[in-house]
Amino acid sequence: MADIKTKYGTEAQAITITLDSLTNNSSRQSTVIDNTTDLYTDALVQVSINVPAGTALATAVCEVYAYGMVDYTTTPTYPDWTSGIGSDPIDGTDGAVVLPSTTNLTFLGTVACPTNASNAYTYVSRLMAVAPAFGGILPAKWGIVVTNKTGLTLASGCFAHYQGVLLQAV
Numbered sequence: 041m042a043d044i045k046t047k048y049g050t051e052a053q054a055i056t057i058t059l060d061s062l063t064n065n066s067s068r069q070s071t072v073i074d075n076t077t078d079l080y081t082d083a084l085v086q087v088s089i090n091v092p093a094g095t096a097l098a099t100a101v102c103e104v105y106a107y108g109m110v111d112y113t114t115t116p117t118y119p120d121w122t123s124g125i126g127s128d129p130i131d132g133t134d135g136a137v138v139l140p141s142t143t144n145l146t147f148l149g150t151v152a153c154p155t156n157a158s159n160a161y162t163y164v165s166r167l168m169a170v171a172p173a174f175g176g177i178l179p180a181k182w183g184i185v186v187t188n189k190t191g192l193t194l195a196s197g198c199f200a201h202y203q204g205v206l207l208q209a210v
Contacts, residue, residue, distance in 0.1 A: 041207035042210060043209070043210050044207050044208070044209055044210075045207070046205060046206075046207065046208075047176065047205075047206040047207065047208040047209050048204070048205060048206070049080060049201055049203055049204030049205065049206065050203070050204070051201075051203045052086075052203065053201060053202050053203065053204070054199070054200075054201060055070045055183070055184060055199075055200040055201060055202055056070055056071040056134045057069070057070035057071070057086070057121065057134055057184065057186065057199075057200050058134055058199035059087075059089065059102075059186055059188075059194055059199070059200070060090075060194060060195070060196040060197065061193055061196070061204055062186070062188045062193065062198070063188065063193045063195060064189065064190060064191050064193065065187075065188065065189065066136065066187070066188055067136070067137045067138065067139050067185055067186065067187040067188075068134070068135070068136060068137065068182040068185065068186055069107070069130050069131075069132075069133070069134070069135060069136075069183060069184070069185045069199065070134060070184045070185070071132065071133055071134045071135040071137060071183065072109075072132035072133075072137060072181050072183045073159045073181065073182055073183055073202070074180075075178055075180055075181065075204075076081050076179055076180050076184065078204055078206075079206070080178055080201055080204035080205055080206055081168070081171060081178060081206060081207055082169055082170060082171035082172075082178050082204075082205040082207055083170040083171070083178055083182070083202045083203070083204050083205065084162060084167045084168070084169055084170075084202060084203045084205060085104070085106075085148065085167070085168045085169075085170060085184060085200065085201070085202045086165055086166075086167055086168070086200070086201055086202070087102065087104055087151050087164075087165045087168075087184075087198075087200045088162060088163070088164045088197075088198060088199050088200070089102050089151045089162065089163045089165075089166070089190075089194060089197065089198050090160065090161075090162045090177060090194060090195040090196065090197045090198050091153045091162075091163065091190055091192060091195060092159065092160045092192055092193070092194075092195040093158055093160050094161055094191075094192045095191070096153060096154065096190045096191045096192050096193035097189070097190060097193075098154075099189070100152070100153040100154055100189065100190040100191055100192075101150040101151060101152055101153060101184070101189050101190065102150065102151040102153060102186055102187065102189065102190065102194075103127070103136060103147070103149075103150050103187040103189060103190055104147075104148045104149050104150065104151065104168060104184055104185070104186055105143065105145035105146060105147055105148060105184065105185040105187070106131055106145065106146045106148050106170050106173050106174070106182060106183070106184055106185075107146070107182060107183050107184070107185060108143055108146070108178075108179030108180075108181065108182040108183075109132075109179060109180075109181050109182075110180065114198070129152055130145075130183075130185070137185060139185070139187065145185055146161070146173040146174060147173070148164065148168040148170065148173055148184070149165060149168045150165075151163050151164075151165040152181065154188045159160075159205055161176075161193045161194075161196055162197065170182060170202075184200060186198075186200070189198055202209065
């Protein structure tokens with residue numbers, strides 16, 4: 041009888057999301073990631089945030105959310121929006137998004153960014169598993185949204201990566 045073991049996909053796959061110069065209290069969505077070919081059972085996400093020198097909030101963080109969808113026809117249905125709520129809705133592209141005060145997005149975690157007023161610093165998040173946020177199943181198409189709550193505009197060099205996770209019989 042075979043054992044079922046974890047198998048990892050290519051490491052550090054880029055998530056297309058432009059976080060450089062993201063202003064405080066602003067959000068940015070990533071381009072949708074298509075899992076219909078690789079069929080990963082999970083994805084581990086890691087976000088790197090560059091905070092410039094300056095006085096950040098005492099509770100400085102960047103919040104990371106996930107979105108997923110099952111309707112990916114020619115007019116895909118993304119979460120979080122009904123007619124008349126906010127502007128810049130989630131559309132699966134790398135772009136600004138205005139989140140309402142309560143959101144239907146799935147919270148993945150935070151990147152703590154307690155900056156030193158005299159030095160710029162890079163903060164790297166813990167690994168954030170996406171599938172558990174969706175009840176244990178990685179959606180066929182998914183992406184992330186990052187909200188800057190540092191009190192500062194993010195510096196250049198921010199990025200997000202993921203690594204897919206599979207199961208294999210050994």
